[in-house]
């Protein structure tokens with residue numbers, strides 16, 4: 054809900070300010086800011102005693118704790134519901150708490166300047182027992198809650214919104230029972246912001262610089278050009294309705310809370326009610342309904358309240374004229390009864406009692422009325438029997454109320470005095486120890502204990518992350534063979550799973566893609582593809598991200614361009630026999646960018662750059678969409694840089710099938726490249742073997758893996774970080790450590806680091822599984838280590854050993870099988886994963902024995918040609934004919950023989 058604020062600092066407020074107060078107070082609660090100059094008795098007290106508003110008063114800072122405490126007492130006794138005290142004050146927090154403890158907590162609130170979440174939570178925890186509300190003042194200039202939570206939010210906006218929401222939720226969790234109000238000083242409010250804050254149980258403070266009145270009336274919607282929000286619209290933003298006509302049921306009551314009838318409201322009518330300060334509703338048949346416009350039975354609006362679940366509101370009004378009901382009765386529920394009815398009767402009689410009647414005499418003859426009051430009061434004092442007491446009290450009320458009516462005092466005025474009395478407070482002794490509520494103290498202790506237990510649980514639940522440890526000198530040959538291979542994965546089951554997916558896409562095209570994306574990725578797609586060309590740089594990308602992508606991209610282009618040799622090859626193999634070879638790019642390529650557990654703009658570059666450098670004319674990207682059906686801006690930016698034709702918003706086997714066979718919107722491609730999980734790899738193998746697909750693939754690139762060779766010189770911190778960098782990719786990734794001649798302590802230091810760094814990772818849950826699938830092998834020498842690595846054929850090989858600068862050429866000459874090698878303690882694999890220039894799409898699972906990683910050549914093919922002269926055929930022909938005879942292929946022999954006849958006769 055909103056919480057209007059009015060500044061009454063300084064001397065006497067203007068008429069406009071008083072008017073504003075009267076409008077703001079209709080919303081139920083107002084925060085009035087005063088300073089030491091504000092005349093309390095003349096200005097503040099008359100406002101505070103108004104019965105219907107709940108007034109909070111914001112006090113200034115005081116140099117002295119006693120002065121502050123005296124001022125608090127004065128304001129509270131003047132009728133303020135609560136005082137709001139800015140924190141910190143110029144004196145100590147302990148002293149402030151001591152002063153607070155002398156007042157009831159339900160009369161105090163604290164204003165905190167938000168610096169960071171930790172500090173705010175600490176202050177809230179400290180003051181929780183002594184106050185009943187916190188006003189959190191924040192100076193952010195962008196609030197992630199201004200927009201609705203829709204698909205339109207960018208990844209960055211979603212992230213910021215999530216963080217912000219988490220912070221507010223945590224504050225709410227700590228200050229649970231307290232009212233929370235947020236003052237977003239630099240933000241122009243919107244209805245959406247108020248609704249979003251409501252969901253987080255925060256009220257929004259709105260001072261007069263942010264509030265406007267009657268914006269609807271001027272047909273300007275709910276916000277003015279200078280960013281002020283209409284108070285009625287702001288109030289309505291917190292309301293909800295389940296009615297089909299979207300109106301809010303509105304119970305209309307009088308000053309005593311007696312129901313006059315039921316009406317309906319919407320944002321427009323509420324706005325008008327605030328503007329006119331009268332009962333204005335929305336008639337279901339006639340639109341805006343200004344009550345009393347035709348009947349003269351207008352209603353002075355006193356206050357609007359929302360019920361507990363905010364789907365019904367209550368208008369408290371002062372009803373004039375004949376009443377609320379169209380049948381000319383005061384209420385729609387028939388006649389009044391009790392004291393309310395008595396007041397109405399007495400008011401009527403005061404105006405119209407016949408001359409000479411007893412009532413007329415009572416009103417006119419003050420002495421008679423006093424005597425009756427005294428007489429009935431005495432009789433009430435003497436009465437003992439229950440019925441008699443009630444009888445005499447009724448007499449006292451009758452004559453007292455007559456006196457009130459004769460002097461223009463209403464029941465509402467009497468209630469107002471009763472309320473004021475209930476607001477008077479007695480301060481606890483000044484030197485009392487800080488007041489501690491035993492119930493809250495016990496709750497606090499319990500909460501602390503719970504926190505300690507939870508911290509213990511977190512500590513205990515830390516993942517083990519220990520490495521299975523083998524010694525090369527003691528393991529058997531069989532054991533060694535097992536380590537050289539990867540954990541066996543049954544391809545049968547996966548093939549069974551992907552075949553129907555591929556068939557479905559082949560048969561049903563885009564419809565199947567949409568259905569499978571909803572099933573496996575939980576995303577409902579409107580369109581299967583985003584069509585290029587991608588001409589824009591997505592606005593949500595920061596400059597740093599753009600610069601990082603640009604640097605990585607340029608390095609990849611340099612390294613992949615160097616691999617391109619576009620010149621034809623000419624060799625004269627035998628005099629007159631001229632052989633040649635020509636390079637051609639593969640026309641249409643499909644690049645699969647994984648996206649199941651992490652979005653990989655880097656893979657988009659590592660596939661896209663060689664395809665672009667090779668000159669492929671049609672590049673189609675495929676990647677799983679985000680939950681809102683969109684594609685991350687980083688991938689869109691790379692799509693622009695490689696001039697991709699389109700992006701298919703799908704992952705898994707369905708994406709591979711779409712690229713292989715084509716659909717209504719996805720063009721069929723000639724080659725599919727890119728890594729992926731087991732479904733992606735199985736689908737690539739399937740389509741490659743299906744002649745009707747006529748498509749090739751790059752290689753079986755599966756779960757990421759790294760093998761780190763480290764000796765005693767390698768820093769345990771670096772070794773652990775490198776092992777974890779691949780372990781975090783997926784549960785089936787493998788990280789192998791080959792440790793050269795390490796002592797137990799040195800080995801343990803690496804293990805400890807893996808545990809420490811692993812537990813701190815946001816993807817610890819994934820890394821835990823891959824480390825459990827991994828192992829360490831302890832060897833004596835570098836040669837032994839490289840021998841094992843050649844047998845294992847890792848995707849990535851890191852060699853972090855002493856004196857690498859001098860030994861690197863010798864070492865690399867011994868490496869036979871590896872996707873990519875990283876030499877020395879500063880050459881972390883992450884550089885190759887992103888930006889150094891080498892390609893990160895590499896063969897895994899031991900395929901580095903026979904496959905290369907992705908390179909420019911992956912997107913090229915070669916055409917050979919030959920030109921044989923007469924002399925050439927003379928030189929080569931006899932050998933060809935002899936070989937054809939060996940194979941009994943006479944037609945082959947004859948094709949040479951018919952020519953040789955002409956040449957040699």
Ligand SMILES: NC(=O)c1ccc[n+]([C@@H]2O[C@H](COP(=O)([O-])OP(=O)(O)OC[C@H]3O[C@@H](n4cnc5c(N)ncnc54)[C@H](O)[C@@H]3O)[C@@H](O)[C@H]2O)c1
Nearest residue numbers: 647648649650677704705728729730756757782783894895
């Ligand atoms: N070797 C390399 O060069 C390299 C590079 C980057 C990533 N990788 C590897 O790629 C892999 C990426 O895997 P990922 O899962 O994160 O993303 P992914 O894009 O490969 O797979 C996600 C898709 O799998 C499909 N899927 C999920 N569960 C399914 C089920 N039960 N049945 C059918 N389909 C299902 C979904 O459609 C989803 O879109 C990781 O193993 C990572 O290590 C390798």
Ligand SMILES: N[C@H](CO)Cc1c[nH]c[nH+]1
Nearest residue numbers: 653655656757758886893
């Ligand atoms: N290490 C992966 C290849 O196995 C590539 C990658 C992408 N993002 C980070 N790393």
